[in-house]
Amino acid sequence: MTHVDSHPQRLKVGRSGPWSAALPMLPAVFMVAPLVIVALLFIVYPLVKLGIDSFTGGSGGFSNYSAVFQSAAIRNSLVSTLLMSAVVTVLCLLLGGSLAWSLSKPGNKILKTLLWTAVLLPFWMGVVVKTYAWAVLLANNGLINSFFMRIGLIDEPMTLLYTPMAVVLGMTYTMLPYAVLAMYPTMAGFDKELLNSASVLGSSNTGAMYRVWLPLVRPGLVAGGAIVFAISIGFYITPVLLGGAQTPFMATVIGDDIFAYFNYPRAAASSVILLVIALTVLIATLKTVGVKALKGGLEK
Amino acid sequence: MSRTIHGRRNRTIDRASKILGRVLVTCAVIFLLAPALFIALLSFSNDRRVSFPPQSWGLDRYIAVFTSGKWGAPTLMSLEIGAWVAFGSLLVALPLVFALKRSVMPGRGLLEATAIAPLVIPISAYAVGLYAVFAQLDLLGEKFGIILAHTVHALPMVVIVLSTSLDQIRPDLELSAMTMGANRLKAWTSITLRLLVPAIAAAMLFGFISSFDEAVFITFLGGVGLVTLPKYIFDSVQYGVDPAITAMATILMITTAGIMLLGSALRKDIK
Numbered sequence: 001m002t003h004v005d006s007h008p009q010r011l012k013v014g015r016s017g018p019w020s021a022a023l024p025m026l027p028a029v030f031m032v033a034p035l036v037i038v039a040l041l042f043i044v045y046p047l048v049k050l051g052i053d054s055f056t057g058g059s060g061g062f063s064n065y066s067a068v069f070q071s072a073a074i075r076n077s078l079v080s081t082l083l084m085s086a087v088v089t090v091l092c093l094l095l096g097g098s099l100a101w102s103l104s105k106p107g108n109k110i111l112k113t114l115l116w117t118a119v120l121l122p123f124w125m126g127v128v129v130k131t132y133a134w135a136v137l138l139a140n141n142g143l144i145n146s147f148f149m150r151i152g153l154i155d156e157p158m159t160l161l162y163t164p165m166a167v168v169l170g171m172t173y174t175m176l177p178y179a180v181l182a183m184y185p186t187m188a189g190f191d192k193e194l195l196n197s198a199s200v201l202g203s204s205n206t207g208a209m210y211r212v213w214l215p216l217v218r219p220g221l222v223a224g225g226a227i228v229f230a231i232s233i234g235f236y237i238t239p240v241l242l243g244g245a246q247t248p249f250m251a252t253v254i255g256d257d258i259f260a261y262f263n264y265p266r267a268a269a270s271s272v273i274l275l276v277i278a279l280t281v282l283i284a285t286l287k288t289v290g291v292k293a294l295k296g297g298l299e300k
Numbered sequence: 301m302s303r304t305i306h307g308r309r310n311r312t313i314d315r316a317s318k319i320l321g322r323v324l325v326t327c328a329v330i331f332l333l334a335p336a337l338f339i340a341l342l343s344f345s346n347d348r349r350v351s352f353p354p355q356s357w358g359l360d361r362y363i364a365v366f367t368s369g370k371w372g373a374p375t376l377m378s379l380e381i382g383a384w385v386a387f388g389s390l391l392v393a394l395p396l397v398f399a400l401k402r403s404v405m406p407g408r409g410l411l412e413a414t415a416i417a418p419l420v421i422p423i424s425a426y427a428v429g430l431y432a433v434f435a436q437l438d439l440l441g442e443k444f445g446i447i448l449a450h451t452v453h454a455l456p457m458v459v460i461v462l463s464t465s466l467d468q469i470r471p472d473l474e475l476s477a478m479t480m481g482a483n484r485l486k487a488w489t490s491i492t493l494r495l496l497v498p499a500i501a502a503a504m505l506f507g508f509i510s511s512f513d514e515a516v517f518i519t520f521l522g523g524v525g526l527v528t529l530p531k532y533i534f535d536s537v538q539y540g541v542d543p544a545i546t547a548m549a550t551i552l553m554i555t556t557a558g559i560m561l562l563g564s565a566l567r568k569d570i571k
Contacts, residue, residue: 176331
């Protein structure tokens with residue numbers, strides 16, 4: 001493509017004037033038309049409509065937003081959604097960063113295949129299947145409780161399911177592969193010789209990682225974290241199934257507003273709040289690490 | 301003297317951080333593998349309730365999946381919608397990536413970003429927006445509506461697969477064909493598209509899987525009448541536990557893994 005752009009090869013063909021290797025405008029416009037129509041109707045319009053309806057629905061004005069912020073339940077949900085998503089992001093950076101780094105280093109082939117399989121495994125399960133697996137794992141008679149009761153650490157099963165921890169685990173499970181794939185290109189692109197140079201110059205390995213590696217992979221970490229966070233705050237299936245009614249999460253609030261209270265305008269306001277938060281995080285990331293790191297984090 | 305102490309302390313720190321790294325990776329691998337293995341293990345239990353450890357082993361759950369008659373309709377619904385989505389997303393994405401990679405029209409970056417955007421829009425908020433639009437267009441509870449929603453949902457992956465693959469096919473081949481008298485369409489169909497066939501197949505597989513596994517849009521937009529496989533499982537898990545789900549989950553896991561591996565292999569097949 002760069003080839004086409006940088007050397008527009010011009011040949012004289014008959015009377016039709018200068019010929020360019022690039023596809024002419026008119027057919028190009030026709031070819032992008034399906035996307036433009038689909039995107040305008042089903043990406044742009046729904047988001048714009050949410051914004052409009054959140055201000056005109058119900059009593060109009062800011063009433064829907066004040067309804068959101070006046071409800072203690074929704075306020076709690078918003079705070080705990082952001083907190084849980086932040087925890088998920090930290091866990092994904094920590095575990096995903098270690099995984100991506102191990103995968104980027106040369107090493108044992110069998111071990112690497114095992115690592116890749118582990119990383120890709122959650123992709124092979126639909127979100128419902130993943131969540132169901134965690135529900136069974138965390139249940140009172142699930143693997144974790146049976147294990148701890150067997151070794152005599154506890155007598156009564158612990159309540160693991162329908163807690164914020166269950167939601168965090170389930171969400172981390174879904175997001176970890178995204179985080180690994182988002183960070184892997186940065187890790188693989190890091191020149192491992194730099195660590196040797198640092199140690200020749202007298203740095204400890206840990207010091208080299210901290211002072212050489214971290215600054216160089218930081219854009220990848222920031223982009224990966226931002227993507228994980230933006231996707232996490234919108235989770236629906238996992239919080240509903242693993243959190244139950246007692247774990248406050250925005251998805252549950254929005255779902256209840258639509259299906260139980262038929263309060264679409266308030267759901268629209270809650271949705272706009274989520275969208276604005278995600279957009280702010282992504283734009284801030286774009287400003288700090290640039291479009292390349294963010295795009296690299298998405299194109300696996 | 302102080303240098304050696306310093307060196308020794310560094311070595312201790314190095315060893316500690318190396319161990320910390322290993323522990324993190326091990327934890328991550330166990331964390332990633334455990335749920336899938338656990339579900340697969342439990343699917344071979346013959347107990348009446350899902351519990352661990354199983355008291356008896358057997359294939360009862362698999363027999364239940366195939367004989368209960370409850371799973372057929374949702375499976376067919378998912379397969380049908382998934383097939384339409386695979387075609388629909390290709391229909392939008394294929395001309396798009398050709399225009400993006402072979403023309404110099406302005407706004408290409410913006411168009412590509414738009415196609416990938418659904419990946420990072422918080423899905424529960426997006427589903428509410430689509431719910432409102434579908435209510436307006438009378439598409440709630442309509443199969444066609446779900447196909448549209450799933451197509452948009454599948455677009456990012458399909459566009460990414462096609463565009464990264466088209467990047468690997470050198471435009472020089474088309475240009476040579478065109479200098480030898482082929483028109484652009486002929487050069488594309490007889491050279492580039494032919495080289496792109498594996499990637500197109502991969503993109504369709506990924507588009508299919510994205511719809512086949514999708515559970516949020518179907519919940520918001522499907523009404524009560526449209527029940528896909530993920531919706532059926534979601535409802536069963538929410539309102540009671542059918543132990544046959546463990547068997548269905550295992551079957552789905554193996555099928556999805558097979559399709560995704562095939563897709564990845566096809567994607568790498570481009571030279």
